[in-house]
Amino acid sequence: MKRRPSLDQTPSPDPRLAESRLGGLVEAVLALREADEVRRFLVDLCTPAELEAMADRWAVVPELAEGRAYRDIHDRTGVSVTTVGRVARCLALGAGGYRLAAERLDLVAPGAALSPPEAH
Numbered sequence: 503m504k505r506r507p508s509l510d511q512t513p514s515p516d517p518r519l520a521e522s523r524l525g526g527l528v529e530a531v532l533a534l535r536e537a538d539e540v541r542r543f544l545v546d547l548c549t550p551a552e553l554e555a556m557a558d559r560w561a562v563v564p565e566l567a568e569g570r571a572y573r574d575i576h577d578r579t580g581v582s583v584t585t586v587g588r589v590a591r592c593l594a595l596g597a598g599g600y601r602l603a604a605e606r607l608d609l610v611a612p613g614a615a616l617s618p619p620e621a622h
Contacts, residue, residue, distance in 0.1 A: 562589040
């Protein structure tokens with residue numbers, strides 16, 4: 503039986519197709535109403551390793567918002583310093599998703615300056 507390559511293994515020949523698929527995923531998440539529904543959806547959607555990686559990334563956000571050093575965050579969470587740096591870059595320079603969620607959860611004050619993405 504021939505298997506279709508996953509989106510992360512083979513780039514889509516048409517970037518609009520990937521964007522359309524992402525849009526469909528976004529709509530599915532928006533259709534969920536409660537935390538338990540989101541949890542169940544994520545468990546069905548993701549492998550345990552994917553869930554762990556996403557949870558690890560999110561666990562770094564409040565640590566960075568507190569101004570902790572990357573090595574301290576690693577020691578406290580077990581998340582690699584490389585991942586901490588990646589999250590810091592996304593928080594400071596990314597699409598704004600981490601920041602928006604952090605602001606809405608009162609982890610970061612709206613518009614607050616964050617430490618530059620470096621291993622301080």
